[in-house]
Amino acid sequence: MNTLEALILGIVQGLTEFLPVSSSGHIELGTYLLNVQSSDNLIFAILVHGATALSTIVVFRRDILDLLRGLLKFSWNEETQFVAKIVISMIPVGLAGVLYEDEIEQLFGGNVVFVALMLLVTGTLLLITWFTKDRDGSVTWWKALIIGIAQAIAILPGISRSGATITTALYLGVEKNKATRFSFLMVLPPIIGAMLLKFKDIAEAPELATNIPVSVLITGFVAAFVAGLIACQWMISIVRKGKLIYFAYYCYAIAIITLIFYFIS
Template sequence: MTLIEAIILGIIQGLTEFLPVSSSGHLELGAIVLGLETSNNLLFSIIVHAATALSTIVVFRKEILTLIKDLFAFKWNESTEYIAKIAVSMIPVFIVGVFFEDKVEALFSGQILLVSSMLFVTGLLLLISHYTKPKDGSVTFGKSIIIGLAQAIAIMPGISRSGSTITTALFLGVDRSKAARFSFLMVLPPILGAALLKTLELMDSGTTLGSNISTLALIAGFIAAFVAGLLACTWMIRLVRKGKLVYFAIYCFVIAFVGIVATFI
């Protein structure tokens, strides 16, 4: 992977992590289009996902600081309840990550037909959510586990994490702004946890990063994903509030169609 290719994929990740069009799917398609080997893509994916997690922290820094401050008050309050709901939402993705890691990694192997099909599913979710009547509900413990299930399913390349979790929250009657906020904050622990575990695994095994991905390329991809993520996160919050997700449904359908056609050509 060259420096330019790393930057391109980093920008793709930064934009698509927050925009409901599947970051993992676009990273996989981007790697295929650029003609890159996919054996080390999962590691690069984790690196740039960590970058977008950092951009989320920057965008929601005030909310996160409030949550942390209230948490260390050691009292059951609104913040600790919110953190507990995020913890509950992590259960499904934790189970998938622990018991099905090898099967998940096998999905990231140039399977353009699978990615395209899942992008079509993402498009359907966004389209249906466009016609869902806006409500002003909040995230409950019951809803958080269901939203967490959507996040676990979004491990599939082509299923948008933000798209699936936000649309699921909307289907459950959650207010648009609250749905976007919960969706972006709930992903922080799984992403940072996965990045940490992968790093510890590499350190323990002494495995190198791979001959086709240099340290400089990883750094460039990280920076590109972080900057793009800042812009996309801010934009996405506004789009959710305005109910403009249908445009991304159309985009997903187009990309899915092109990918499926390309598979059989």
């Protein structure tokens, strides 16, 4: 991987982590088109995911500080309940990762037809939001679990995590700003947990980390972080304005182009 490829993949990761178009799907398509295997390099994967997690922390820094202050009060307050709901939302994705790790990994590695089909699913989820009425509900305990199931399904390349979780929350009647806030904050623990597991894999088998120049790694990290900052704030505005349908068209277009390109090449 060279610097230009790292720049491109970093931007793709940063943008698509938050926009409802599937970061894993776009990384799969990007590595396929660029003919690189960055998804197999644990160091690069850790850095770009860490960059998007950091951009989330920056955008929601006040919310995170409020949650921490609430937790330190050691009482069953609003902040503690919110964190507890995030923990509940983590259960499905944690179980999926533990029970079906090998099966999930087999779906990655250049399976662009599967990615295209899942992008069609993502597009349909986004399209349906156009017909849902605005609600003013909150994230309840059972809604947190259902949103968590949506996040687990979004492990599949081509299913957008933000798209699946936010649309699920909207379908359940959660108010737009609350749906976006919960969706973005609930992803932090799984990302950090996945990063720690990858560090563990590298510690146990250093050969898994292929030799990529430091300059390339830094380029990927900075690109993912800056793109993540932009995309995270943009996505908040998109949900508030009810413009998710435009990304449905995008997902359909990318899926159809991918299928055409694959079968004629």
